[in-house]
Amino acid sequence: MIKARVLVAGITAMVLVTACKTKDIKLNTDKKEVVSENKVVVYQVFTRLFGNKNTTNKPWGTIEENGVGKFNDFTDKALHEIKDLGVTYIWYTGVPHHALVRDYTAYGISNDDPEVIKGRAGSPYAVKDYYNVNPDLAVNPANRLQEFEALIARTHKAGLKVIIDIVPNHIARKYEGKNNPEGVNDFGANDDVTVVYKRDNNFYYIPNTPFQIPDNVVPLNGERNLLVDGKFNENPAKWTGNGASKAKPDQNDWYETVKVNYGIRPDGAKDFPELPAGFDKKSFQEHYDFWKDKDVPDSWKKFKSIALYWISKGVDGFRYDMAEMVPYEFWSYMNSAVKTKNPNAFLLAEVYNPNEYRNYIHLGKMDYLYDKVETYDKLKDIIKGKSSPDELSGIQRNMSDIEHNMLHFLDNHDEQRLANSEFAGTPEKGKPLMVVSTTISTSPTMVYFGQEVGEAGNEDAGFGKPSRTSIFDYIGVPNHQRWMNNGKFDGGQLTQSEKNLRDFYKRLLNFSIKSPALMGRFQEIQTVNRKETAGYDTDVYSYVRWSDNQKLIIAVNFSANKTSVFELKIPADVISKWNLKDGMYMLTDQLYLKDKIKLKVVKGEGYAKVKIAPSESFIYEVK
Structure with a gap:
């Protein structure tokens, strides 16, 4: 989800605690070598875009005009080539059913109002039904869940593991859990809507006040649509996903989503048990045992059920969107349950506050966090001439105790493409950044699909603008499409320089996942x-x-x-x-x-x- 890094005051501040102090630890030349595992490489694919062969790229284009990729586009050949690149995990982004502008009423799915949707294809972080998947991604929408289950099986057969998104902080304004397992009530079904807050309410409310669409929102770029009438039926209004508490949010708020209540009172007080002192050193099993007899807010139970549902489907881990906007006690509760079900589950969190890294790792039981504001931002400043490479050493020094937990990337769905003029400028200028990002620590490495062939994200997709590959629109990804070669997945349309670039990534990543030294010690x-x-x-x-x-x-x-x-x-x-x-x-x-x-x-x-x-x-x- 493209979002401001400065989070809304209030609810965000409520979930944060005093940071663990960073000790002045020497570069980890003396740390014990990690010998029990190899380097991890995550390949992020925007599932809707990966298999799309259509090259029309009309701004605000429909599926019929611009095309869309399907689960079935991830063929055995495609998965083999991804693994052969040097990949160990695939993060299938945008799988849970989210709000979008397309008529699927024939399949029992209600239409979504374009006035609370970003773009035409919709944000993957405005989830509408957590117990099913995006119908756009299925050849037969009636069998969409079965098609995704088949993809999980194909991915495992190829020797790769599967990650999907879970977004506990917010859900779509029109959430409809039409596929809830027995005994699972819908979000908000039992809420007391006459009050702003109650511990077991799933949402925060603005009593007796209807929701109003933000000013200056132009759904579908002004295209006529029967559902566009200047209003959205939500009474009383709920707080918006980024914590905005007005019935009429700003156009820059996450107005397409609503904030989930985890038992944090509006004044910041915690309405749930807190972890005892010393639990930062406890195992996930001890965390799990702690929560067994505790009374926790209803939203906690709902999201734990969602996570365990997907683990039971064979999903190997999750990427948690905006994890720092949810209290780490909840993460302790849910992640310890996930790890009890699958001790090897891969748990990655989007966290941008360095003062909170250790809390979410040690108390929230996260395996990995984004290394965005330290290594990523520094590498970006270096290649843009704003900073010296020397400063990389200080980052390694200050994070030496958690460097293994800080996932490295140069490209993802939120950020400007590495090859874009707003970042490195060319794929070749991105190469030294990729070597450092991959080899400077024991952390996992992440590559965003198309990065390895120099995709620059120059398309004006409609709602999404150039420098990033849009997550809101139906669009093609040109460099990636040349590698895909109409479904042959053999690079047949790549230029020689693009082939050379992919060969560089392939050599680097394959070396990294086999190198014992890269899981060992570091010294600048x-x-x-x-x-x-x-x-x-x-x-x-x-x-x-x-x-x-x-x-x-x-x-x-x-x-x-x-x-x-x-x-x-x-x-x-x-x-x-x-x-x-x-x-x-x-x-x-x-x-x-x-x-x-x-x-x-x-x-x-x-x-x-x-x-x-x-x-x-x-x-x-x-x-």
């Missing part, structure tokens, strides 16, 4: 080389990674126009930790296995002559 060698190495330009960054049986030296050149030539220094403390004696060692670049240089160790210090071209990166393994 930037500081010593910045101070002592002649010719070590300001756009160069270097560090080392190692395990007991693999030693890597990584150097990247963020400059797009300057070649750097220097004698890279490997400081004595690294040479000592690597147990290297004086002498000569061969260094082989692991990206292409062609470039070889020598490491000379003299009096306990290492030196290697490096020539690094614009936007080039090396991952040298010591032999």
Whole structure:
């Protein structure tokens, strides 16, 4: 969901607690090597767009005009090629049934009002029915759930695991749970709508006041539609998804959604049991046991049921939208239940407040959080010339205790495309960013579909504008479509430069998921080389990674126009930790296995002559 990073005061503030203090921990050269797992790579696909072969790309186009992808487009061949790219998980974005402008009444689905929908295809984060899937994605909408279940099975057969979205903070204004399991009541069905707040109400209300459509909202770009009449029937009005408490929200509010109540009073008080001191060090099983006999708000129970429903369908994990707008006690309750059902479930949360990272990891029992405001933002500033690569070392230092939990990405549905002029500008300029993002820590790496072939998101889709691939419209994704090649999934229409780019991603990702050193220790060698190495330009960054049986030296050149030539220094403390004696060692670049240089160790210090071209990166393994 494209959203402002500055969250609405009030409800957001209610769920936050005093942050755990960040200790001044040394770079994690002394931390124990992680030996029980390999690097994780997540491939995010916007499910509606992935298989779309239509290239019309008319702004505000209908399905008939612009086309739409289906679950069935993820063929065995497509899934094989995704896995072969070096991927371990697929995040199918936009699967739960969300509000959209299309008539599915023949399938028992009510029409949605365009005045509370963004775009024509609708936001995937305005979920209308959590127990079914988007009918747009099915060849036969009547069998849409079965078609998704078949996709889960195909994905597992291909050796990949499945992630889908859950959005506990908000739901569509017109939520209709027509597929609820027995015993599950609809959201709001038992609410007392005469009061602003009650603990077991699912929503917050503005009593005796009807909802009003925001000013300056022009549904469907002004197209005539029988449902567009200047009003939406919601009386009393509910608080809007981002916490806005007016019956007439602003056009920049998340007006297509309503805020879910988790037992946080309007004054910020918590109306539920809190975790005892020390629970940040407890296991998920101990968290689960804690909640067994506790009375919790109704919304907690509803979302736990939703998560367990999808786990029972074979889904392997979730990406939680705007997790920091929901109290971490709820996450403890739900995630411990999910982990009890599937201890290996992959739980990823969208959290943007660094002061809260440790609370959502240790108390909320999240596996991973977005590393957006630290590593991502810094890499973006570096490539735009606003920051020095040297500052990456401080980020690693400050997050050394949680670096494994911070998922790295350069592209996703919310952000500007890496290849767009608003970010790196070209796919090639994005390459050194991708090497750093993938190799600097043990964290998972995420790639957004089309990123690996240089998709720049230049289309004016209608509601969604250029620089991002629209999540609100029916649209094609040109570079990705050339790789898809009318369903052959063989890259047959790619240009040579696009083929070369995909080959780079394939080499990098496959190396990363097999490298023991990338799940081992890290130390920057930037500081010593910045101070002592002649010719070590300001756009160069270097560090080392190692395990007991693999030693890597990584150097990247963020400059797009300057070649750097220097004698890279490997400081004595690294040479000592690597147990290297004086002498000569061969260094082989692991990206292409062609470039070889020598490491000379003299009096306990290492030196290697490096020539690094614009936007080039090396991952040298010591032999």
